[in-house]
Amino acid sequence: MHLFFILFLTRIVWINGQSGNFPDCKSGPLSSFPICNQSLPSRQRALDLISRMTLVEKISHMITTSDAISRLGLPKYEWWSEALHGLAYSPGVFFGGDLPAATSFPMPINLGATFNMRLVHHIASIISTEARAFNNEDQAGLTFFTPNINIFRDPRWGRGQETPGEDPFLTSQYVYAFIQGLQRGDDERYLKIAGNCKHFDAYDLENWNGTSRHYFNAKVTDQDLVETYLPSFKTCIQDAQVASIMCSYNSINGIPACAHQFLLETIARESFHLNGFVVGDCGAIANILYTHHYRLTVEDTVAVALHAGTDLDCGIFYLLHLHDALNSKKIVETDIDQALMRTFDILIRLGWFDPPEQQIYRHLNKNNVNTLEARQLSLISAQESIVLLKNMNNALPLHIDQLMNKKIALIGPTADATVTMQGIYHGRAPFLIDPITGFKNLTTGKLINIEYARGCGISSYDEKDFAAAIELARSSDIVFFFGGIDHTIEDEGVDRKSITLPDIQLTLIQQLEKVTRSPLHIVIMSGSGIDLSYIRDSIQCSSLTWIGYPGQSGGLALATVIFGQYNPAGRLPITFYPASYVNEVSMFDMQMRPSPVNPGRTYKFYTGKAIYEFGYGLSYTTFNYTWNNNTIFSFYSIQSLIKNNSKTNRTLISLIRINVTNTGNMAGDDVVLAYVTPPNIIDGEIVPFKQLFGFERIHLAINETKEVFFPFTIEAALTIARDASKWLHPGLYHITIGQQRMFSIELEGQSTQWA
Ligand SMILES: *[C@@H]1O[C@H](CO)[C@@H](O)[C@H](O)[C@H]1NC(C)=O
Ligand SMILES: *[C@@H]1O[C@H](CO)[C@@H](O)[C@H](O)[C@H]1NC(C)=O
Ligand SMILES: *[C@@H]1O[C@H](CO)[C@@H](O)[C@H](O)[C@H]1NC(C)=O
Numbered sequence: 001m002h003l004f005f006i007l008f009l010t011r012i013v014w015i016n017g018q019s020g021n022f023p024d025c026k027s028g029p030l031s032s033f034p035i036c037n038q039s040l041p042s043r044q045r046a047l048d049l050i051s052r053m054t055l056v057e058k059i060s061h062m063i064t065t066s067d068a069i070s071r072l073g074l075p076k077y078e079w080w081s082e083a084l085h086g087l088a089y090s091p092g093v094f095f096g097g098d099l100p101a102a103t104s105f106p107m108p109i110n111l112g113a114t115f116n117m118r119l120v121h122h123i124a125s126i127i128s129t130e131a132r133a134f135n136n137e138d139q140a141g142l143t144f145f146t147p148n149i150n151i152f153r154d155p156r157w158g159r160g161q162e163t164p165g166e167d168p169f170l171t172s173q174y175v176y177a178f179i180q181g182l183q184r185g186d187d188e189r190y191l192k193i194a195g196n197c198k199h200f201d202a203y204d205l206e207n208w209n210g211t212s213r214h215y216f217n218a219k220v221t222d223q224d225l226v227e228t229y230l231p232s233f234k235t236c237i238q239d240a241q242v243a244s245i246m247c248s249y250n251s252i253n254g255i256p257a258c259a260h261q262f263l264l265e266t267i268a269r270e271s272f273h274l275n276g277f278v279v280g281d282c283g284a285i286a287n288i289l290y291t292h293h294y295r296l297t298v299e300d301t302v303a304v305a306l307h308a309g310t311d312l313d314c315g316i317f318y319l320l321h322l323h324d325a326l327n328s329k330k331i332v333e334t335d336i337d338q339a340l341m342r343t344f345d346i347l348i349r350l351g352w353f354d355p356p357e358q359q360i361y362r363h364l365n366k367n368n369v370n371t372l373e374a375r376q377l378s379l380i381s382a383q384e385s386i387v388l389l390k391n392m393n394n395a396l397p398l399h400i401d402q403l404m405n406k407k408i409a410l411i412g413p414t415a416d417a418t419v420t421m422q423g424i425y426h427g428r429a430p431f432l433i434d435p436i437t438g439f440k441n442l443t444t445g446k447l448i449n450i451e452y453a454r455g456c457g458i459s460s461y462d463e464k465d466f467a468a469a470i471e472l473a474r475s476s477d478i479v480f481f482f483g484g485i486d487h488t489i490e491d492e493g494v495d496r497k498s499i500t501l502p503d504i505q506l507t508l509i510q511q512l513e514k515v516t517r518s519p520l521h522i523v524i525m526s527g528s529g530i531d532l533s534y535i536r537d538s539i540q541c542s543s544l545t546w547i548g549y550p551g552q553s554g555g556l557a558l559a560t561v562i563f564g565q566y567n568p569a570g571r572l573p574i575t576f577y578p579a580s581y582v583n584e585v586s587m588f589d590m591q592m593r594p595s596p597v598n599p600g601r602t603y604k605f606y607t608g609k610a611i612y613e614f615g616y617g618l619s620y621t622t623f624n625y626t627w628n629n630n631t632i633f634s635f636y637s638i639q640s641l642i643k644n645n646s647k648t649n650r651t652l653i654s655l656i657r658i659n660v661t662n663t664g665n666m667a668g669d670d671v672v673l674a675y676v677t678p679p680n681i682i683d684g685e686i687v688p689f690k691q692l693f694g695f696e697r698i699h700l701a702i703n704e705t706k707e708v709f710f711p712f713t714i715e716a717a718l719t720i721a722r723d724a725s726k727w728l729h730p731g732l733y734h735i736t737i738g739q740q741r742m743f744s745i746e747l748e749g750q751s752t753q754w755a
């Protein structure tokens, strides 16, 4: 009896926390050492632990798959887990057992389209809750290599779908909300999980015309770096206090990112105050030698990466060659200690060494995964992300009560999309509601006949299924075509050559146009812009809806929009360029401003005419913007703004106030976008056409009015000069709300440099 009881207790203890994936700070070899003393600062705890490790043990912890050190009671740890829009397949994440699936949210490009950062924060907090539940079952790590906050510079980029879009301000707002949701929860003492901002920096090319990311040298001007490629990382590191960043595969101006001392030490650590570690993208340290040939020996490669500040290797290069570098005196052991101090510091701040009883995160379990709240949030996010691009004669929404005994045809390669709706970097979803199922769900019991014909594939040219689709269209009252692209066309490692809709899809659309009784409805699934001008201009196409990659409930979300249960309000977070764009600018050209070989990039600088502009998106209702006419024109003196700032840190110039009224006949959201156009400057400098400095998503009932506020600050008014210095220039600043130019603000005085 006694013996049984003791055995029983031992088993309980073993299950409760010391089950092999956490260090044993209760009775293990470390328990009496400072690493286990919670009253000490985390870095001091880390340093003590490191001081007890042998050199071989230290080196084994310099890579993302680090071994157990049983002598010290330190379990193995896999640093590489993924959670871009829900827990995702990766070396650290395992789906199975009690935790077969995790909530799959829409792709970040969709989340950009929602322009709703409270939503993004909520999503990230659900992701971190599910991540903790997985970690407690030893099915995920605590360190996640997410989010991807590179700027979506060129529509050909295969991983643009992983980002919230092309605008540095939007991406900064996104990363702040996302990292807060991942890292900060109800227990202020601990990181909930650790995020990672990647890829630092100027990474946005996979493999184009024979040049892959492993060889690419991004030539970036100081102006573009400060204006476009750094701001999201600054917000991530300085304001959101991310636990780690990842240096990228590419070189920047001839220096591989993971060997880039200026970017990693001077910018990330000294200027932005990174309080965490730097991990090299997987294989990126080896690339310094083997693809970039930036160093010629393994020893020099280790030294240049470690000295630049790359603390952790996702790969085995450090494991294989740190010894050689020490032996040849290219590095010293304290270089290794410093890197380990930064990585272990994060594990300590995650509570890895601390008793589970007093940590709420350690008690999350399968009941906290795939909850009703999470399922609803994924559906709402998908709804909020859907962008209505065309709606001729109010073709949408369809009114279910007018459809009795009608036949609706769903045709095309994405009508039955399931995993495709998840985009890339996804995990195993608890369920996937494809568009067909979504349509059937909303029309159940209404005597509406919904039929499906595939018609064609995404891109392979084969017309064998055309006839059945055309026959179905001919006999139907309403016809939808579901097209777009998928991971065979845009993916990690895969950039696009063309930004048109695949020929086979356009051919089928044209044939359907000839036989349908009423104009076609088109739905496009994609993570990037497509030249949809044919559909935009065809009077045979009555509506056009872009749904990105909308996640597990994407098909249901779409159906609620089509049938008017949800009023769409997504706005494009990217410019949809004409097909000719790819012939007008090289994929390798990192410059944002127009030049003789570049028509300019993004809504800020593109000089051509977009198919659909950044910020574009329709609603089933109408909104009216009004403002207090007293503020139509105002003056401020630059000198007094500067003086105010040095006295009080006050950077506000003017609070822009707008009344938004729902003047139509359906309740719905509006996304109010605030842009500034800076004055033209005399020395021939190109300024943006406009730049976003505020946005707000609001819900308005019919006839309801809400006031929204946008602080117009000194930062929003700054102009970045060619040498990357920041200036407050005198002149007229035009404020545009949505499409409406509203006020001008005049700054008077001398051009003044801003620190
Ligand atoms: C933990 O550290 C604190 C602060 O240095 C010290 O006062 C305390 O004695 C330590 N506890 C143990 C158990 O060593
Ligand atoms: C692609 O590479 C080939 C071979 O190097 C070169 O001739 C061609 O100009 C390149 N095309 C573009 C669009 O850069
Ligand atoms: C429609 O979908 C919802 C959400 O997934 C589900 O709860 C409901 O049972 C479905 N209804 C029908 C009729 O399929």
Ligand SMILES: *[C@@H]1O[C@H](CO)[C@@H](O)[C@H](O)[C@H]1NC(C)=O
Binding pocket: 624, 625, 626, 663
């Ligand atoms: C918007 O509201 C203003 C003020 O109430 C009114 O004068 C104007 O006609 C409205 N515009 C539209 C498009 O409804």
Ligand SMILES: *[C@@H]1O[C@H](CO)[C@@H](O)[C@H](O)[C@H]1NC(C)=O
Binding pocket: 626, 627, 628, 657, 658, 659, 705, 707
């Ligand atoms: C918005 O409307 C409210 C109520 O009519 C009014 O008090 C306020 O001044 C208006 N604000 C602006 C910016 O027009």
Ligand SMILES: *[C@@H]1O[C@H](CO)[C@@H](O)[C@H](O)[C@H]1NC(C)=O
Binding pocket: 629
């Ligand atoms: C406010 O400004 C608008 C646009 O300049 C103008 O049409 C309107 O008459 C002004 N209203 C008042 C009350 O001054």
Ligand SMILES: *[C@@H]1O[C@H](CO)[C@@H](O)[C@H](O)[C@H]1NC(C)=O
Binding pocket: 636, 637, 640, 641, 644, 650, 652, 653
């Ligand atoms: C300077 O600050 C004062 C007090 O906050 C404020 O009243 C004044 O408008 C500010 N001046 C400028 C130019 O912003």
Ligand SMILES: *[C@@H]1O[C@H](CO)[C@@H](O)[C@H](O)[C@H]1NC(C)=O
Binding pocket: 646, 647, 648, 649
């Ligand atoms: C202004 O901000 C800086 C940096 O955050 C701070 O050190 C300084 O004390 C602030 N000054 C005032 C007057 O608040």
Ligand SMILES: *[C@@H]1O[C@H](CO)[C@@H](O)[C@H](O)[C@H]1NC(C)=O
Binding pocket: 702, 703
């Ligand atoms: C909205 O306002 C209009 C004009 O004042 C009015 O006729 C209509 O009944 C209102 N609708 C609702 C739902 O309040």
